[in-house]
Amino acid sequence: MKKPTLEEIAAMREALKARQTKEQEVAGQTEVEQTAEEAELARRDAAKGAEPVVERPTAPETPPAIPVTEEEPHPYGERVYSPEEEEEIYGPKKEQKIEVPEEPHPYGERPYTKEEEEEIYRVKAEKEKTEKDLLLEKLDSAREACADNLYQKDKLARGVERLSGWRRFFMSAEKRATRTAAEEDFKKAEESYKKSQESFKGTLKDYRVYLLKEKEAELNNLVAKRELKKEDADKQLEQYAKEKVIETTTKEAIKLFDAKENLRIQEMGVARKWLAEKTSGIAEWYRKQPTKVKIAVSIGLGIGGVAGGLAGGVPGAFILSAAFAGRTGMRVLGGMATTAGVERGMKIIQERGAEKEIGKEKEFADKFSEALKGKNDKLDDKLFEMLGRKGGQKRNRYIVAGVAGGLVGSGALAYAFQEAMHHIPESIREPILQKIGSAKEWLFGKAGVEAPVKPKVPLGQAPEMPSGKGAVPVPESPLAPEAPEISGVVTVQKGDSVWKLLEKQLESRGQFDELGGNAEEIKAAKTYMIDALKDKVVVDPKAFGLTNPDLIKPGQKIDFSRLFDDQQKLDEIFNRAQNLSESEVKNILRPKPVEIKMNAPMAEPRPEVAPEPERVAKPEIEAEIQVAQSLTESPEAPEVPEEPRTAAIPEPEVRTVARGKGYVVNLPPAPEEVSKHFVSGEEYEHLLREKEGIDKLLDESGLFNKDALEAISGQVDAAIAQTINMGISDYNLMKGINLENFIAATNQPTLFVEQGFNQAQWEPIKRTIDEYLGREKITEIKPDDLKGTVGDFFKKIIKIDVGK
C-alpha cells in the first residue's frame, strides 16, 4: 500500500476531528482541553519522536494525532478504516494507559515443554512477588550463606585444633607447613563468616524494619479511624518492636544452626542418608507430641526453664531412647511430664507474687522437701547439697521440678508430692492443685487426690546422680506412680455396645491423653485403637464372656482385662495409631455409605392397634421392650445394635441390623393398614395448607407468607415428634441433619457425641428408621434413597393421626 501524501494526511486529520466531535456528542462529553502540563509532555514526547501519551479521563479513546504540519486528504475516502489501514496511516498503536495487556506467549502459540512451562511460571511468580517475599528470600539466602561459612569455619577450627597443642612439638616440617596452611585457611574462613554474618544481620534488620513499618501503618490506620489513641499506638509499636527483635533474632539463630546441622549431615558421606533419616525421624516424633509433652521434653532437656540443674543428661538420654522407640507422651516421660507440669505450676504460683499464695507455696514446698528427704534415706546427699546452694524458693523449685533419674524412676517425687499435699489443709490444697492444673491428673489420675501411693521401686535403689565417672543406670520404672486401678470388668448398661465400652475403657485409662497430632489425626487414632481392640473381641468372644459381640444385654458382664493386661500389645496398637498415614486417616474418617441388610427373619406383621391419644412415657416403653425381648425366643433379638467396625482397613463393611419383635411399640400402623385418619407428614402439611387456604398464605406481594408456612411446618414436625415419642425440641435438633450423614453416623456414634447430640436425641430417630425399614421389608437402601434431611424423610414415612 502506498504511503499517504501530505495532502492526504491533512484530509485524514480533518476527518478524524469530525469523527471525534461526533463521538463526544454521542457520549455527552465535552472535549477535555489539554492542560499546560499535558501540552508540555506532548511537546517533549513529540520531540523524542514518540506519540504523546496523555491521560484524558473523559475523552474517548482515539488513535493519537499525527504531528504533521500540513493537512492531507483522506487516502481511502470518507469511510471507516480497517485496523490495518489505520495502522498503515497512523503507524503502530503506541502504548496507552489502559489495562495492561497479557504478555505474549514467549514461545509462540504451541504446546510447551515442561521446562518452558516451568520457566514461564517462574518468571510470572517472580513478578508477582511482594516486597515481603523478596525480603524473606534474601534472608533465606543470607542465612544459608552464613550457615555454610559457619560450618566451614568450625570444621577448619577443629582441623587446626587437631594439629595444635602438644602434637606440634613432634611434627615434621611438612606437618608444620600443613598446620600453618590450616591456620591460614581457618583465618580466611573466619573472615568469610564474619562478612556473611554482617550481611545476614543487615538483611535481618531490613526485614524487621519492614515488619515495623507494616505494624506502624496498621496502627496509624486505627488512629485515623479513632479506634486507638496516638499514645497507645506508640506504646504498642514500641512493644511490638521489642518483641519482634527478640523473636526474629532467636528464630533466625535457630534456623541458622538447623541449616548448619543439615550441612554437617550432608558431609557425613555414606552415612548421611541413615543419619538424615534418624534426625528427621526424631524431629517428626517430637512434632507429633501433644503440646504438654513437647513442653515437658523441653524442660526435661533443660531448655524451658530450670530443670533440677542437671541440664538434661539423664533425662535427655531417656527422651532420646523413647523417641527412637516411637513411644509418646506420658508412657515415655512418666515423671518427666509430672515434674515439668509441677514445675510450671510452681513457677506460676511464685510469679503471681500474692502473699498468701507464696505462703501456700512455701508451706507446700517445705512439706514436700521434708517428705522427700525423709523418705529417701539413700538419696544422694550431693543432690541436696547442690540444691541447697540455690537457696530458698528456688531450691524448693529444684526439688519439686527435680528431673533426676532416681526421683523420677522410683516415684519418690510423686510420693513426696502426695505426702506434702496431705499435710496441707484442704482450704489451701485445692488452689495449689488448681494452679498446677494438669500435673494433678498426671500424678493422681483423674480420680483426684488419692492416698499416697507407694513408689514402684524401693527408694534405696535410686540411681546415683550423674557424676561423669561412669554411665548412670536408667531408672527401672520410669512410669508415673500408679493411678487408681481401672477394672477391666464392665457391666453392660442400656445403650452400651462393645465399641462404646472399649472407648470408655481406653478413655479411663488415659490412653487417649497421649495422642498427638491435629484434631483429625487424633480422631482417627482413637477410632483405630477402639477398632483394633474390638477386633480381638470379635476373634475370640468367649474369652471375654461373650457369645456374640454384636448382641449384648443390659446387666451382662464383660471382662476386657486381658486386653489391657498385655501392655506390649497395647503399646503396639497405640504406636500404630499414632503413626497413621494421611491416607489412612482420611479413610478412617470418611463416612461410609451404609448398606443395611436383614439378618433375621422378617418381623411379623404388626397387630392392628388403635392409635392412642396419649403416648406412653418412655421408661415404660423401654421396660415393655425389655420384657418383650426377654420373652422372645429369637436369639437374634437385639438389645443394642452393633457398633460396626470402623475401617482401619480400606474395604467398607456391610452393616447388619438385626430385627426383632416389639422394638418400637408406638409407631403407627403400616401403610396398608392406615385408616382414613392416618396420613403421612407430607399429606398432613398439604391438608393444613388447604385448611388455611392457599390464598390466605399469599401475602400482599403475591408470595407465600413465610410465617404462616413455617407455622404449618412446625405443626407437622410437632405431630411427627409426638408420633415417635420425642420431645419437639430434640426432634427439631435432629430433623435438619442430612439423612445420609445421619445413617453413616449411626456406624460411629462418637460422631454424634462430637456434634453435641446425646443418645436420647439420636436414638429415637435411629430406632424409627430401623423400624420403618423392617416394616417395609426394605433390605437395601440405595444412595438415592438417602437424599434430603431426616425431617424430609420422616415427613414421608411417619403416619400422623389427623383425626376426623
Place this chain on the structure above:
Amino acid sequence: MPSQNIQEDILKELEIDKLPPEKQEEILTAMTELILKRITLRVLQNFSEKQKEEFDQICSGGDQEKINQFLLVNVPDYERVIQEEIGQFKNEIKETVDALLA
C-alpha cells in the same frame, strides 16, 4: 566448659520470656527440635555399619529399655555427651543471638 549461667533458664537469657506465651512456645519447641536433632547426630554419627543395623533392628522392636541399653553400651559417655551437646547448643545460640543483635 559450658557456662554455668547458661545452665540456667535459656529462655530468660535470651529474653524469650518477655514474649507472648504462644511465641515463647513456638521458639521453645523450635529450639527443642533442633537440640534433639543435634544430640541424635552426635550420638549416632560414629556408628559402624554393623552397629547401625543392630540399632535399626532394636528400634523396630520398640523396646525403649533395649534401645537405651544399646546406646549406653555403644556410645561412650552417652549421657555426658548429651549433656555436653545441650550445654554447647545453649552457649552457641546465646553467642549467635548476641552477635546478631550487636
